[in-house]
Amino acid sequence: MESSHTMNQVEDGHKLLADGGERVEQLLAESIDWSRLPDHLAEAAQYGVLGGGKRLRPILVLTCCSAVSGREVDAAAAATALELVHCFSLVHDDLPALDDDELRRGRPTLHVHSGEPMAILAGDLMLAMAFGVIATGPCPPNVRVSLVEELATGTSDMVAGQVYDTIGGLPVDISPLDQVRLVHRNKTGALIRTACRMGGLCGGASPEAMAALTQYGEAMGLMFQIVDDLLDITQSADHVGKATGKDAALGKRTYPAVLAESACQAEVDRLRDKATTAAKKLGDGGYPLQCLAEVMAVRTR
Amino acid sequence: MESSHTMNQVEDGHKLLADGGERVEQLLAESIDWSRLPDHLAEAAQYGVLGGGKRLRPILVLTCCSAVSGREVDAAAAATALELVHCFSLVHDDLPALDDDELRRGRPTLHVHSGEPMAILAGDLMLAMAFGVIATGPCPPNVRVSLVEELATGTSDMVAGQVYDTIGGLPVDISPLDQVRLVHRNKTGALIRTACRMGGLCGGASPEAMAALTQYGEAMGLMFQIVDDLLDITQSADHVGKATGKDAALGKRTYPAVLAESACQAEVDRLRDKATTAAKKLGDGGYPLQCLAEVMAVRTR
Numbered sequence: 121m122e123s124s125h126t127m128n129q130v131e132d133g134h135k136l137l138a139d140g141g142e143r144v145e146q147l148l149a150e151s152i153d154w155s156r157l158p159d160h161l162a163e164a165a166q167y168g169v170l171g172g173g174k175r176l177r178p179i180l181v182l183t184c185c186s187a188v189s190g191r192e193v194d195a196a197a198a199a200t201a202l203e204l205v206h207c208f209s210l211v212h213d214d215l216p217a218l219d220d221d222e223l224r225r226g227r228p229t230l231h232v233h234s235g236e237p238m239a240i241l242a243g244d245l246m247l248a249m250a251f252g253v254i255a256t257g258p259c260p261p262n263v264r265v266s267l268v269e270e271l272a273t274g275t276s277d278m279v280a281g282q283v284y285d286t287i288g289g290l291p292v293d294i295s296p297l298d299q300v301r302l303v304h305r306n307k308t309g310a311l312i313r314t315a316c317r318m319g320g321l322c323g324g325a326s327p328e329a330m331a332a333l334t335q336y337g338e339a340m341g342l343m344f345q346i347v348d349d350l351l352d353i354t355q356s357a358d359h360v361g362k363a364t365g366k367d368a369a370l371g372k373r374t375y376p377a378v379l380a381e382s383a384c385q386a387e388v389d390r391l392r393d394k395a396t397t398a399a400k401k402l403g404d405g406g407y408p409l410q411c412l413a414e415v416m417a418v419r420t421r
Numbered sequence: 422m423e424s425s426h427t428m429n430q431v432e433d434g435h436k437l438l439a440d441g442g443e444r445v446e447q448l449l450a451e452s453i454d455w456s457r458l459p460d461h462l463a464e465a466a467q468y469g470v471l472g473g474g475k476r477l478r479p480i481l482v483l484t485c486c487s488a489v490s491g492r493e494v495d496a497a498a499a500a501t502a503l504e505l506v507h508c509f510s511l512v513h514d515d516l517p518a519l520d521d522d523e524l525r526r527g528r529p530t531l532h533v534h535s536g537e538p539m540a541i542l543a544g545d546l547m548l549a550m551a552f553g554v555i556a557t558g559p560c561p562p563n564v565r566v567s568l569v570e571e572l573a574t575g576t577s578d579m580v581a582g583q584v585y586d587t588i589g590g591l592p593v594d595i596s597p598l599d600q601v602r603l604v605h606r607n608k609t610g611a612l613i614r615t616a617c618r619m620g621g622l623c624g625g626a627s628p629e630a631m632a633a634l635t636q637y638g639e640a641m642g643l644m645f646q647i648v649d650d651l652l653d654i655t656q657s658a659d660h661v662g663k664a665t666g667k668d669a670a671l672g673k674r675t676y677p678a679v680l681a682e683s684a685c686q687a688e689v690d691r692l693r694d695k696a697t698t699a700a701k702k703l704g705d706g707g708y709p710l711q712c713l714a715e716v717m718a719v720r721t722r
Contacts, residue, residue, distance in 0.1 A: 158581050160590045212545060217537040236518040237588050240541070244513060244548065245580045251552040252573030261562035268569050272553030279546045280459050287538050289461045 126414055133415025136408055140179035143192075144199060145170070147178070151200050152249065164234040164242040165249075168211045169204060171225045176344070176416070178203040180315040181322070183412065184333050187405040190323020197257025198267050198318045201250040205275055206311055208246035209282070211239055218286050219366075226361035247275070259322055266321050274314030281306025285372065296378045301342065303373050308348070309341030316340070329402060336398035336409055343391035344416060346384055349374040351421065353381075360421045392417040427715055434716025437709055441480035444493075445500060446471070448479070452501050453550065465535040465543040466550075469512045470505060472526045477645070477717070479504040481616040482623070484713065485634050488706040491624020498558025499568050499619045502551040506576055507612055509547035510583070512540055519587050520667075527662035548576070560623055567622050575615030582607025586673065597679045602643065604674050609649070610642030617641070630703060637699035637710055644692035645717060647685055650675040652722065654682075661722045693718040 148169055154162040178199035185195035214221040214229040215236065222232050231239035254267045284290050285307050290299045316337030320330045349367065353376050357364045367374045375384045395413035399406035449470055455463040479500035486496035515522040515530040516537065523533050532540035555568045585591050586608050591600045617638030621631045650668065654677050658665045668675045676685045696714035700707035 156581075157577065158584055158590055160588070161581055161584045208545075212541060215541065217541060235588070238584065240513060240516065240518060241580050241584050241588075243545075244509075245577055247545065247548055248573050248576035248580065251569050252577070255566050255570035255573060261566045264569075265556050265562045265565050268552050268565075269556035272549050272556060275549035276458065276546055276553070279542050279549065280457075280462055283459055283462045283539065283542050287461070287536070287542075289459055 129411045129414040130418060132408075133411035133413075136183065136411055137174065137176070137179065137415060140182060141175045143182070144175040144178045144203060145172075147196050147200050148203060151196060152204070152253065157245070160234075160238070161242060161245065164230060164238045165245055167233055168230045168239075168242055168246060169207045171207075171227055173207075173225050175203065176412075177206050177311055177315040180312065180337070180340070180412070181319040183408050184316045184319025184325075184336075185323035187333070187399075187402050187409055188320055188323035188325040188329045189405060190319075190325075194259055195319055195322040197253050197259070198271075198322050201253040201257075201267075201271060202311065202315050202318060204246045204250035204253065205271065205278075208243045208250070209275075209278060209311075211243040211246070213282060213286075215239060218282070221363055221366075223357060223362050263321055263324075267318055270314055270318055270321065274310045277306045277310035278308075281308070281310060290373070296373075300373045300375055300378055304342055304345040304375075305338070308345035309338060312341035312344060313337035332398045332401040332406075336395050336413075339391045339395035339398065340413060340416065343388055343395065343413075346375045346388050346391070347416065347419060349376055350381070350384055350388075351419075352376075355421065388417055430712045430715040431719060433709070434712035434714075437484065437712055438475065438477070438480060438716060441483060442476045444483070445476040445479045445504060446473075448497050448501050449504060452497060453505070453554065458546070461535075461539070462543060462546065465531060465539045466546055468534055469531045469540075469543055469547060470508045472508075472528055474508075474526050476504060477713075478507050478612055478616040481613065481638070481641070481713070482620040484709050485617045485620025485626075485637075486624035488634070488700075488703050488710055489621055489624035489626040489630045490706060491620075491626075495560055496620055496623040498554050498560070499623050502554040502558075502568075502572060503612065503616050503619060505547045505551035505554065506572065506579075509544045509551070510576075510579060510612075512544040512547070514583060514587075516540060519583070522664055522667075524658060525663050564622055564625075568619055571615055571619050571622065575611045578607045578611035579609075582609070582611060591674070597674075601674045601676055601679055605643055605646040605676075606639070609646035610639060613642035613645060614638035633699045633702040633707075637696050637714075640692045640696035640699065641714060641717065644689055644696065644714075647676045647689050647692070648717065648720060650677055651682070651685055651689075652720075653677075656722065689718055 181199035181202055182192055182195050210224060211230045213219050214224055215231055221229055251268055254264055257264055281303055284303045316333040320333040325333060351360055352364050352367045355364055392413050396410050399409035482500035482503055483493055483496050511525060512531045514520050515525055516532055522530055552569055555565055558565055582604055585604045617634040621634040626634060652661055653665050653668045656665055693714050697711050700710035
């Protein structure tokens with residue numbers, strides 16, 4: 121019973137991701153005003169934003185909003201803004217001075233496509249535009265202000281994680297596992313937590329619901345990156361659409377670098393259960409969030 | 422009479438800049454929460470933000486707010502945010518892939534000080550933090566939302582100007598002078614116009630006062646960059662605290678590249694008068710803005 125129940129949730133999760141991904145592509149294409157930009161800057165930014173990807177973060181914004189009975193229209197701007205920030209972070213992380221990646225989502229990275237100067241500037245543009253999209257969104261002004269604050273904090277934390285990941289400087293008085301957790305909670309976890317909280321804000325979540333969404337987002341964020349770490353050592357670049365096997369070569373702080381693969385998998389299971397428990401606190405509205413936790417725990421790309 | 426009157430205004434303008442600069446240093450040191458950041462990221466961002474400079478943009482925010490009878494406390498967050506964006510733009514513009522400058526405000530640029538990865542990431546952080554500072558500021562939520570929108574638009578326009586300046590792609594169906602104007606209005610003018618409009622928003626400016634502040638900001642922004650162009654060909658790097666003589670060497674679009682020096686000077690005078698006329702529309706409250714226009718027209722660094 122339990123296993124077929126979970127299989128249904130994985131199936132429903134796949135459908136949520138597929139439908140949500142299409143909806144987000146539409147939002148990104150429709151709700152950003154590229155018209156006041158020089159053509160080549162708009163082209164570069166659109167290349168960075170419209171290149172596909174899982175769209176997990178904006179899907180989480182939309183799903184968390186509806187989990188607390190909010191309407192999609194209230195969360196659309198926040199979802200768009202969050203994906204702009206995520207895409208900006210990928211564009212800058214891929215730069216030669218940082219991760220120096222040439223492949224992303226199965227295509228050349230933006231600095232390969234448009235040159236390094238344009239990749240830096242288009243990334244900057246995407247970050248600034250994200251806040252403009254929220255400011256002009258449909259939520260009441262006090263909610264928009266909270267969304268801006270939330271997004272600024274999430275972005276700052278993400279940058280801190282990227283600094284730890286690419287430059288180092290981690291505290292030396294904590295264990296290697298705690299060091300990895302610190303990197304992951306910031307580098308990846310911050311924006312996923314932010315996505316869930318922004319969805320809650322858009323949907324007018326109660327303090328209790330917001331606490332559940334925060335727990336859910338924190339568990340999902342850490343789990344997402346552990347799964348990513350595992351895919352980096354088990355999958356080909358062709359399969360996941362970006363370079364793999366790089367983490368170990370660069371001596372990066374990852375879960376498989378400090379824990380056996382079976383222990384990493386156990387941590388994924390633990391975090392999936394934690395996310396599921398948090399989602400259940402939201403009642404029936406939390407079911408789609410459970411499905412997303414199940415499917416993200418077993419993803420293979 | 423006219424000349425001694427103007428000399429008084431230049432003197433008052435110098436005092437406004439000196440006092441305002443001190444006030445802004447204080448605001449930047451006090452009103453940004455660096456505590457949640459890794460030490461080396463906080464150090465790099467502070468190096469980029471606290472390194473002195475004229476602080477014209479935040480001074481304009483404060484002065485435009487008080488010009489429409491607003492209180493300084495209402496404009497402090499907006500002034501801080503705008504200077505964060507300006508400093509972020511300098512950090513990124515100085516990068517090897519862009520202007521490749523090693524000297525700024527008489528000190529090594531941030532990528533020389535902290536390395537290129539940190540300069541990219543600290544710049545990103547400064548931009549995100551700017552919006553967080555506004556979101557948590559003291560103005561009513563609807564004003565904060567307008568400030569975020571204004572800052573996002575100004576930043577996008579500035580990035581567009583930087584693209585034109587360093588990558589090119591200017592429209593070819595306009596004259597060389599119009600091309601330079603397009604670069605300058607975006608690269609430098611956008612944030613100066615934004616500073617004035619944000620000050621007006623903080624001070625609760627009427628639509629008429631906002632229109633005057635916008636005219637003032639547009640004239641000041643273009644004038645500022647023409648004076649910068651002139652200093653680049655007439656002053657030493659030691660004197661202005663950054664590399665000079667580079668524009669011509671790089672074939673950049675500048676005023677002296679398309680107009681004789683005397684014609685550039687005439688354009689400065691015309692824009693100063695335009696700014697002064699706009700400031701006068703604000704009555705007595707506009708006097709400090711007149712003084713700033715006079716002093717910025719004759720600055721030598």
